[in-house]
Every structure is written in structure tokens, then in C-alpha cells.
Amino acid sequence: MEIAEPITPGQLSFLLGFIPVLVWWIYAEVSIHIRERLHRDLPRDSENNLANVDVGTISEDAEVHLLAGGRSLASSSKGRQQVSPNIVSCCWTRRISLENQLTTLRAMSEFGSFLIFCYICYCTDLFGEFKQVYNRDIFLFLYILFIILASTTSSKVEHEDTPVAGKSILYLNRNQTEEWKGWMQVLFVMYHYFGAEEITNIIRVFVAAYVWMTGFGNFSYYYVRKDFSIVRFSQMMWRINLLVAFCCIVLDKHYMDYYICPMHTFFTLMVYGFLRFMNKYNELGSVIAAKIFACLLVIVLIYEVPGVFDVVWSPFDFLLETSYDPPIDEWRFRSGLDRYIWIVGMIYAYYHPTVERWLQKLEETGTKLRVSIKAAIVTVCLVAAYLWYEYVCKLDGDTYNKYHPYTSWIPISIYICLRNITQQFRSCTLTLLIWLGKITLETYILQFHILLSWNGMSWNILSVIPNYPMVNLILTTAIHLTVSHRIFLLTNKLKLAFLPTGDKVRLVRNVISAAAISLSLYALSWLLLHLSKMLAAS
Template identity: 50%
Template sequence: MALLGPVTHAQVSFLIGFVTIVVAWAYSEYLAFKKKSISTKLRHVDVGLSEEESHNIKEDDKAVLLEGNVIKSTPSGPTISSTFSTIIRFITLEESFLIKHRMLLRAASEFGLLLAYFYICDRTDIFGTSKKSYNRDLFIFLLLLLIIVSTVTSFKIHLDKSPFSVKPILFLNRHQTEEWKGWMQVIFLMYHYFAAREIYNMGRVCVASYIWMTGFGNFSYYYARKDFSFSRFAQMMWRLNFLVVMCCIVLDNSYMLYYICPLHTFYSLVVYGLVAVLNKYNESKGVIGVKFFLSFLVIIIVWEIPGVFEVLWDPFTFLLGYKDPNRLKENLPLMYEWHFRTGLDRYIWILGMMYAYYYSTMERWIEKLDELKPKGRILIKTIIVMISLTAIYLWFEYVFKMDSLTYNKFHPYTSWIPITAYICIRNVTQSSRSYTLTLFGWIGKISLDTYICQFHIWLRSNAPDAQPKLLLTIIPDYPLLNFMLTTSIFMMSSYRISELTNTFKMAFIPSKDSKHIMYNMIAGATFMAILYSFSFLFLKLPQFLV
């Protein structure tokens, strides 16, 4: 097996940590089995004792760290001493500690195996590669086939059930937005896999829609719930960045290679800051109006005035700088990619916030519209549909049909047109906003995971920081069979990673317990420092001996 890249300290640290966790998990399974065997023997000796032991074992099996975390709270809360005590108990393989956290160790081992599979697929020569090939007929066939299968098998009507009535769910409900993300993600993934360059502009609209949802979803949550706690903030950052950080470590990639993650992180941070600052005045329309105005003003100054972007973002080059090794001859600045990506969708997140702010107004307006007499209701809804279709047609004819370079210049100012028109048409009637295709909804729930996983176990780059311009090939010479196999593994892995990420989030970032989170962060940083020290010794010791 040949490695397609240098071995780094971070990779060795991961390997040491992974082996340590697997050993600890295997030992915890042995201890649990041993405990169960002892209780089985005692069952024949003392019935009363048997019942008690059986109860204890069932409780042990349910301890998935959803109720207990790596640092267990004491009556007075976690402390520095308890933090380092936890690390020592793990390193020394204390039996009670391992049995208690057996399920978390199992989850961590599974996650490590999946990341190892990432490395094998993308950084070794065990599997082959093939070039991307686009065939419009095959592309449309596969897309329509998925839509037909989804319609036949997963069509569902969602109803808002209350104790007193059953009524259709209102517009832009969670089921609908998950479906929206799902079918966009399918288009996005197929665009990458088949190198369908002719739908490049559609890919830009899909990314804009995701960024719109970032503004809409985050503003809705913070404005309605007024939850600006550190725990909520940390959970959001964990969901957006845990997997991508691990991929950067294991595969020696830059953060900006997975540009969707820094984009969502940046806009989530901005929305959080806008709503959190002077949040006690958020009920004032004037204050919200000023916040929206300042958002537009800052974006205009930073992205429209030459030179301002470079001055503002230069200190963050270490984090957001990126250069594709395949484009070194173009001599692009390190912050080019960040400037390009943020510039494309610099306004749409603000519109997402504005739509969220006026959501309740629209909700009341739709309720009144649905209560009108049939003739008036049909007339108004017909007008809405006709205006939306006209807007889409004009946008399609005069903007969307442009070549990609020209389109990118107009995209920041026009992406709101198809998004708004889609929302209007999708929600024009009670029935249309109530039904979804749950298969696409399922894909939408793991859209972030599929976006990251595609780089390494579906596509292939073969080098650190390189764009995935090749296809992973497990079955040579049979492209469709290979597509079926790699896609199946890719989707199953993405789903499991999504589940594991959520498990770790609940274990390490408990809700409404900021102090506990801080001590978990200290424990994690300490453990990482220990691993890095060992990796330094492993890589440097041979040089010292020579």
C-alpha cells in the first residue's frame, strides 16, 4: 500500500488516539461481558441478588453518555481536578469509568473507522480512480428516476395536529425546508460526480438557497426563543465544524477546501451577533430596521469598495487561506477563494433574516387569504403564481442563461428572485405546503455530512488540498455498477456520521451547562496536547537516533 501524501503530526496524533480508544472500547466490552457473566452465575445462587444485578446491567447498557458526559457533574459541578481526573481514569483504563462510557467509546471507535476509510479511499492506492464523464441523457434519467421512486415510496402529507383540530402545516415548515435542502443536495452532488458543467449556474442558486436558510433559520430561532447561551452557540458550531475539522486533521486539508462549512459558520456567527447585540430591544421595529440597514451597509463597504476586503480579512489568512495545488500557475492570492465564495452570496443571508422577521406577518396574511371565498381566493393565488412564474421566466432568459463568468457578476443581486418565486409557488395552497417527499427530506437532514463525505469516499483528489476531480473506483470498467456501490457506501457513511456527530454533541456539549462545556473543552485540549506530544516523539525520535 502506497501513501499519496506526507505523514503529518496531526495524522499520527489521530492514529495514536484512535488506537487508544479502540483498545479502551474493546476492554470495556470485555468488562461488561465479564460483569454480565458473573451476574448470570449469581442468579442461580440468590434470586434477590440476581434481580438487582440484572437491573444494574440493563442500566449499564443504556448509559450512552446522553445522560452522563465525559466529565460527570458532581453536586457542586465539575472542577479542574475532576477534569484531569477523568483523563487519568481513561488513560489508566479504570474499570468503572470504561463500563460507564462503553457506548461512547463504541461510537468513537466507529467514527475513527469511518475516518480511516476516508484516508484509505483518498490517500492510498488500494482503490483506483477514474475520470468524470458527463452524459446529459444519463444525468436526467438518474435524476428523474430518483424523483419517481421518491414520489412513489415517500410521498407524505403532514398535518398540524392539536388537541382540538387538525389543520395543514403553515408555509416554510420544517418538513418542507428539509425536502428543499434534500433535492438541492442531490443536484449539487450529481453536478460534482458527473462534472455537469452546464448546470453550474443552478449550483450557484442552490448554494445561495442554503445561505438564505442560514439567515432565515438562525434569525427565527434567536429572535423567537431569545436563547443566546454559550451552550446553544457551542452546539451550533459543533454541528457545523466537527466533521470538517476531523477531515482536515486526518487528510491534511485546509479548512477552505470545504468552503460550504466556513460560509455557514461565518454567516451563522454574523446572524448570532446581530440578534444578540441589544437583544432586549429586538421587539422594536426601529432597532431591527437599523440592524438590517447596518448589515447591508457593512457588506457594501467590505465587498463593493476595492481594497477593504483585503485589509479586513488579511489577519485570518491562516484559517481561511487556500490554494488549489492544481492551480498554482495562476498565482492567485491565498484569500481569493474566500473572497470569491463570500462575494457570491453576500446579500442573500440578510434577505433570509428579513423573511424570518416578517414570517408572522405573512402567516397571518396567508390565514386570511385561505379564509376568503373560493372565487377571491383563487384569483389572488392565481395572480401570485403568474407573477412568480413571470419573474422566474425573465430571470431565466436574461440572467440564468449567461455563461458562468458573466452570471457570477449578477448572481449576488439576482439570486433572491428564484428563491422567492419558489417559496411563493411551493406554498400557494394548503395542500401544496403540506406534502413533502420524505426521501429528499432524509437527504436534507444529512446534507452537510454528504457534502463533506463526497470529497473522499465518492470522489477523489489524491493529494492534500486538491479539488476532487476524479472518481473513486472500486469496480473498474463498470462505471454504473461502481456508481451504485460507491453511492450506497457514501450515503450510509454520511448517515452514520451524522448520527455519531449528534451523539458526541449531546455527550460533550450538554444543553444549558456552560461550565460543564468549558471543562470538557479543557479535557479535550489536554488530551489532544498529550497525543500531539507522542506524535512528535514518534516522528522526531528516529532523526535523533540517526
């Protein structure tokens, strides 16, 4: 197995940090296993004495007695000479600390192991490659087959968010938006896997829908919950950027290589900043209208006024670096495509209760009037969808990109209307798609390192089973989804450990400690690599 590129200081620093964590985790696991085994081997009278004693509160003398197999070292002068009480106390304290953090150490070790697996897939030649071959018939067949499979997992949304019995199911409920993300993400990954360039404009709309949800979801949370705490904000940034940050370090990638992550981060910051400013007045409709208008003015100023974009973003060149020259152009293109849609999401979120009341009144009207209104809405939506597809979506890529920022709200709005046209539609969701929707961030990032392989010029398909592309697809997809789901769970576990809710002091202490450890490891790694180069040259 050969490594494609020389090891970087970031990769070495990760390794220097991961190895101790792995050792501590194994040590804690073995320590607990040995203690439990010794506890089972104790005489019954000793077990009775220890039955009501919590493991974490056993005294040092009791632990020494336990580890000695029931022979008290403290009562032996020879034992006192052989084992210093201070050393015993120090070792016991360390072991207790590690055992108390067993869940965190286990999560960190598993998270790091998955990153190493991605490194092996992406940065070594252990696995082969297939060339991407796009066939529309196979592409559509696989997606339709998947939707048929997903339809067997349908479920109904209960009235979990409705305080009044008999009230209609909320439109755009949580399950529905997760389902929406799920079926889009499957097409998104298939688009990259097969190289389906003919649906590029459709994929642009999917990305816009994700950004729309950023505005919709963040506005809904901050407007309703009114939780602008730094802990909550840090947890949100952790969710968006933890995996991508480690991928950049371990795989020697640029942040902009995963452009959806910086886009979500930027637009989340915008929503948070505008809603937090004078947030005690957010109940006033005029204030919300002014804030949304201010968001629009800021975006117009940055993106529409020549020269302003470069002035605003040039200090962040180190984050926006790509293989393109100048790097800021890629960020201008990516973020510019969806610069307005997050504001549309905020507007939809603000009027969400109003629309819900309209739908409730509509469901209470007579059958004939209700059917007539819904038929009119469906007709308008279908006509609008046809016009958008014929005169916008079918344009060539460069021309379509010019219209996209101003038209992406059309297909998104059409989908929302049709998806919520009846009570039955609103209440029925597909469980498999909901599950996939919850791990879209992980599946997006990991597709480039588990499903695909970069040969320096273009993307190819990672080959685990040579000469069997469809069997290879099944296996790599299973690995991709399993790893994505596990990293999703691990991200949340580590979030609770490092960013505890309602504890600002611990949050600050953890941030300072993490920064100090990271800088120390990076400096040590840089020094070791620099010395190795000097020795190799001499």
C-alpha cells in the same frame, strides 16, 4: 496499498488518540459481556441477592467476589497478599468509568473508523479511478428516476406547529425546508460526480439557497427561542464544524477546501452576534430593522469598499489557506457570491408570521377570488422565472458571477411562492428528500472522499468495481449515504456527551481538557516524526 503523501503530525496525533479510545471501547464491551455472563452463571440464591442491586452501584468487595467466581478474596489472607486492595479498587474504578461511558466510546470509535475509511479511499491507491464522463441524457434520466422514487415516499405535514385547530399549515415548515435541501443536494452531488459544468450557474443558486436558510433558520431560532447561551452556540458550531475539522486533520485538507462550512460558520456568527447584541429589545420592530440595516452596512463595508476585505480577513489567513495564491482570494470569491442572501433569509424569517396570516386570510376567502389571486401570483412567478433564466442564468460563468450576489434572491423567492401556493402543496412533502435534507452537510463533505478521487490535477470517480461504472455508482452511493447518515447520528451523540445542555461548568472543563489533550498529542506526534526524520538522515 501505498500512501499518497507522507504522514503529517495531525494524522499521527489522530492515530495516537484513536487507538486508546478503540482499546478502551473494546475493553468496556468485553468487561460488560464477562460480567453479564458471570451473573448468569451464579447460583440462584446469589442471583436473588443481586436482583435488586444496580450494576453501577455494586461495591468493590462484591465485585471482587463476583469476579472470583463466588470465592471471597477478602476472607483469605493468601488472597490479600496476592491482590492489593488499592490495586483492585483502582482497576474497578477505571472499569466502571469506561463502562459508564460505553455509548460515548462506541460513538468515538465508530466515528474514527469512518474517518480511517475515508483516508483509505482518498489517500491510498487501494481503489482505482474512473474518468468523469458527462452525458446530459444519462444525467437527467438518473435524476428523474430518483424523483419518481422519492415521490413514492410522500407524506403530509400535521398541524404540529399550529396551536389553533383548523389553521393552515405553516409555509416554509421544517419538513418543507429539509425536503428543499434534499432535492438540491442530490443535484449538487450529481453535478460533482459527473462533472456537469453546464449547470454551474444553477448550482450557484443552490449554494445561495443553503446560505439563505442559514439566515432564515438562525434568525427564526434566536428570535423566537431567545436562547443565546454559550452552550447552545457551541452546539451549533459543533454541528457545522466537527466533521470538517477531523477531515482536515486526518486527510490533510484545508478548511477552505470545504468552503460551504466556513461560509455557514461566518454567516451564523453574524446572525448570532447582531441578534444577541441588546437582545432584550428584539421585540421592537424598529430594533430589528436597525439590526438588519446594520448587517447590510457591515457587508457593504467589507465587500464593496476597496481594501477593507483584506484588512478584515488577513489575520485569518491560516484558516483561509488554499492551494491558491494568495489564499484570501478564494474566500473573497466564495463568500462574496452569497454575501447578501443570508440577510434576505433574515428578512423572510422576520416577516414569516405576517405572511402566514396573509395565507390564512387567503384560504378563507371565496373560491373565485382565491383562485384569481393565486393565478396572478403563479403568472408573475413564471414570467419572473423566464426573465431571470433568459437574461441572467444563461450568461457565461464569469459574467453571471458578477450578477449573482444581487439576483440570487429571485429564483429562491419564486420557488418559495410556487411551493406554497396552495394548502395541499404546503402540507405534502417527500419523506426520502426530508431524510436526505437532514444529512446534507455530511453528504457534501464525504462526496469528495467516498464518491470522488483527486489525482492532483482534477477530480475522478472512485472505482470500487472496475469496468462497471453504473454498478459502481450504485455501490458507492449506498456506502456514501450510509456513512453520511451514521456520522450525522454520531455527531449528535457526541454533541450531547461533550457539550451537555445547560451545564456551562462541564462545557468549559471539556473544552479545556480537549484542548490540552489535542496539544499534547500534536506535540508528541511532531516530536516523533522529527526524530524519525533525524534518524533516517543519519
